[in-house]
Amino acid sequence: MNGVPCTAPESQVVVIGAGPAGLTAAYQLGKADQQVTVLEADDVVGGISRTVNRDGWRFDIGGHRFFTKVSAVSELWHEILNSEEFITRPRMSRIFYQGKFYDYPLKPFNALANLGVIEAARCVLSYVWVKLRPPKNQTKFEGYVAAKFGWRLYRTFFKTYTEKVWGVRADQIEADWAAQRIKNLNLMNAVTSAFKPRSKSSEITTLIDQFWYPQLGPGMMWERCAELVQQQGNSIELNAPVTTVHHANGLATAVVSSSDNGTHAHRCDAVISSMPLAQLVQAMDPPAPLAVHRAAAQLKFRDFLTVALVVPKEDGFPDNWIYIHSPEVTVGRVQNFGSWSADLVPDENKTCLGLEFFVNAGTELWDADDAELIALATSEMEILNLLDPNRVERGFVVRMPKAYPIYDASYKANVNILRGWLSEVARNVHPVGRNGMHRYNNQDHSMYTAMLTVENLLNGTKHDVWNVNVDADYHEAQAKGAAVGG
Numbered sequence: 001m002n003g004v005p006c007t008a009p010e011s012q013v014v015v016i017g018a019g020p021a022g023l024t025a026a027y028q029l030g031k032a033d034q035q036v037t038v039l040e041a042d043d044v045v046g047g048i049s050r051t052v053n054r055d056g057w058r059f060d061i062g063g064h065r066f067f068t069k070v071s072a073v074s075e076l077w078h079e080i081l082n083s084e085e086f087i088t089r090p091r092m093s094r095i096f097y098q099g100k101f102y103d104y105p106l107k108p109f110n111a112l113a114n115l116g117v118i119e120a121a122r123c124v125l126s127y128v129w130v131k132l133r134p135p136k137n138q139t140k141f142e143g144y145v146a147a148k149f150g151w152r153l154y155r156t157f158f159k160t161y162t163e164k165v166w167g168v169r170a171d172q173i174e175a176d177w178a179a180q181r182i183k184n185l186n187l188m189n190a191v192t193s194a195f196k197p198r199s200k201s202s203e204i205t206t207l208i209d210q211f212w213y214p215q216l217g218p219g220m221m222w223e224r225c226a227e228l229v230q231q232q233g234n235s236i237e238l239n240a241p242v243t244t245v246h247h248a249n250g251l252a253t254a255v256v257s258s259s260d261n262g263t264h265a266h267r268c269d270a271v272i273s274s275m276p277l278a279q280l281v282q283a284m285d286p287p288a289p290l291a292v293h294r295a296a297a298q299l300k301f302r303d304f305l306t307v308a309l310v311v312p313k314e315d316g317f318p319d320n321w322i323y324i325h326s327p328e329v330t331v332g333r334v335q336n337f338g339s340w341s342a343d344l345v346p347d348e349n350k351t352c353l354g355l356e357f358f359v360n361a362g363t364e365l366w367d368a369d370d371a372e373l374i375a376l377a378t379s380e381m382e383i384l385n386l387l388d389p390n391r392v393e394r395g396f397v398v399r400m401p402k403a404y405p406i407y408d409a410s411y412k413a414n415v416n417i418l419r420g421w422l423s424e425v426a427r428n429v430h431p432v433g434r435n436g437m438h439r440y441n442n443q444d445h446s447m448y449t450a451m452l453t454v455e456n457l458l459n460g461t462k463h464d465v466w467n468v469n470v471d472a473d474y475h476e477a478q479a480k481g482a483a484v485g486g
Contacts, residue, residue, distance in 0.1 A: 013457070014039065014255040014266050016242050017274030019047025020443050021433025023225045024076065025272045025450040030232030032458050037266050038229065039257045041241035044219075045226045047274070048403055048434070049443055051219025054396045056346035058217050059308050059354055061400050063321050063335055065091065066212035068444035072451060077212070080225050086212045087341060092318055095157060096384065097325040104323060106149075106157060119152075126150035137171075144175035160325045164332040165358045166302055166406060174407040177440055215343045218443070240264075242275060244285050245429065252426040270457055271426075272450065274433035276301070276402060281418050288421055295417040298410055299438050303361045304403035306335075306354045307377035308396040313338065315391050316351035329380040330365070331355045353387070355380070361401050370397040405438045415439075419466070430456075432465065445469040 011034065015026045018040035026036045044050055052059040066086070068074050078086075095102040103110045112120035127150030135143035141162060146154040162170050214220040226236055237257065244256035246265075255266045273280050278296035281288050288296070316336045324331050337344045338351035345351055355377040359365045368376075374395035381387035405411070415438050422429055430453045431437050433446040441449070445468050452463035 011035065011269040012037070012267055013270045013272060014268040015272045015274075016255065016280070017047065017433065017436065018042075018045040018222070018226065018236055018238070019274055019433060019446070020049050020222065021274040021436060021446040021450040022047075022272065023222055023229065024447040025432060025454055026229045026234060026236075027080075027225055027232075028451060028454040029457070030229055030234050032454075034458070036229070036232075036234040038234070038236040039240045039242055039255065039266070040236065040238050041275070043238050045236065045238075046219045046222035048400060049218045049222060051217030051344075052398050054308075054398075057308065057310065057337075057352055057396065058219075058344040059306060059337060059352070059396070059398055060217050060335065060340060060344070061306065061398065062304065062356065062403065063340070064213075064218040064443055065089075065320070066214070066218075066443075070444055070448050073444045073447050076447065076451070077221065080221055080228065081214060085215055085220065087215055088210055089213045089320070089340065091209050091211055091320070092339075093321050093323065094319055095161075095323045095325055096386070097156065099385065101322070102157070104157075106153075111153075111157075115156075123150060123152045123156075126152040139175050140171050141173040141175055141178050142170040144178050145170075157325065160327050161323050161332060164324075164330070165404070167358065167360060168408075172408065174409065174411070176412070177407045213340055215341055217341065217344055242280075242283055245271065245280065245283050245426070246285050247426040247429075250425060250427055252429045269428065271429045272453055272457075273429060273431050274436035274446075274450075276435040277415065277418055277431055277438045280429070280431065280436070281422065284422075284426065288425075292417060292421045295414040298414050299418075300406040300408065300411075301402040301435075302404040302406055303359050303366060304400045305357050305359060305366065305373070306398045306400075307357070307373050308337070308352050308354045308398070309374070309377060309381070309387075310350055310352050310393045310395065311387065311391045312393075313349055313351045315387060316353065324384065326384060329383055330357060331377065331380050332358050334381075334386070350393070353381075358404075366399065370395075373397050402435060405435065405440060407440065411438065430465075437466070439469065441469050 013029055013034055013036050015022045015036055015038045018038050022038060023045060026038050029036050048061050049064055050061060066077060093104050095104050100114045102114055115123060130147055130150050135146050137143045138147050145158045159170050162173065166173055229236060240257040240259050242255055243258050243263065245252050246254040252268055252271045255268055255271060257264050278299040281292060281296045316338050318339060319336060320339050321333050321335045323333055333356040335354035336351060337354055357365060378389045378392050382389045432449040432453050434441045437449065449465040449468050452465045455461045456463055
């Protein structure tokens with residue numbers, strides 16, 4: 001969808017969603033003196049990149065490292081926030097499995113030492129075996145990862161956690177998600193790089209070892225960006241979910257939002273949408289054909305909740321987060337918010353551990369009351385022997401619906417159906433961002449889809465934003481000379 005250029009100063013662009021993609025689009029348009037209205041269904045900005053504040057305790061939703069290979073995104077981060085508002089943090093995350101910590105991404109000596117001589121030998125033989133007999137189906141997560149690490153390492157370090165995240169068997173998950181995150185990681189590359197001098201290995205590809213982070217969390221970025229958008233003379237309406245997008249003669253003509261004061265129609269010459277792609281299509285009027293609605297209904301999401309436990313500082317850990325691969329508990333990952341920024345924690349003698357549960361909205365876990373969830377989180381940390389339950393001083397619960405677009409077997413075909421129909425009936429509607437494109441984009445990729453879309457609108461360029469983040473490079477790999485935090 002190349003869309004329709006929108007260059008006249010009096011033209012009106014409606015941006016749906018005030019997350020990283022939506023606010024980036026609004027800010028870039030405002031710099032070109034375009035009139036913009038941002039409609040946000042929630043009562044805060046930032047989307048999944050918000051920072052939640054509860055009694056002075058600040059929580060990152062999922063953890064957001066600020067690094068990117070896209071220099072334009074890096075420059076925009078530092079245009080929105082001053083350099084002194086960023087801190088540089090060391091990158092550290094580990095896997096916890098059977099009572100031991102493993103470096104992640106996997107480091108061969110650490111992993112094999114923890115596994116023991118016999119199991120290590122079995123893992124090496126398993127890797128040799130997949131080189132001789134590769135998995136027949138590498139289009140699914142299971143076969144894709146097993147081909148890179150062998151079946152034993154796959155089952156130890158990838159299967160359990162991935163199935164916690166998505167709630168389905170790993171052989172039912174498309175390999176696209178893994179390809180975006182671990183393309184250049186495999187056992188042979190890891191072993192080879194371990195023997196290379198750092199100066200030589202970094203000439204090829206290295207993993208980032210530090211990143212930028214806003215002092216008060218990622219929400220600081222988007223709260224500031226929202227202020228800048230309003231200073232440009234444009235409006236951001238919160239608690240304003242979009243209910244209808246009217247279209248005629250191949251163009252969207254108006255966007256209708258609802259509020260406590262009723263419904264409001266916003267004339268539009270272009271629409272940039274980061275609302276879930278399926279919901280966008282379902283809001284179109286005249287409505288889409290039945291086949292298109294069926295495709296929209298088949299796009300699914302995984303929801304997410306964090307249980308934050310306040311504990312003494314010494315009960316924390318140096319990692320940004322720990323992946324919990326132990327199958328005996330439901331928690332998938334544990335953050336230490338004090339390791340991200342001391343300013344997230346209001347008491348210098350305390351820290352806050354965020355236990356992350358990957359769930360489906362409407363299930364028993366999602367609907368449990370906060371006290372039950374705090375008790376569950378505390379008990380699971382005790383089961384893992386990572387925390388004495390008597391050390392927990394208080395807890396908070398944060399729920400985030402539609403956190404992760406699901407890459408099931410039909411998602412790609414369904415997305416293509418929705419894209420094709422939109423391009424026919426509303427070619428001035430431009431999906432951007434993670435939910436807007438139903439793609440597991442990181443924050444920088446979401447921003448970049450918005451930046452390219454704005455260039456298309458203002459300059460008549462023909463960037464294909466659907467090609468952003470399809471090269472399948474590992475998302476934390478740093479090519480020589482790339483722009484990365486720190």
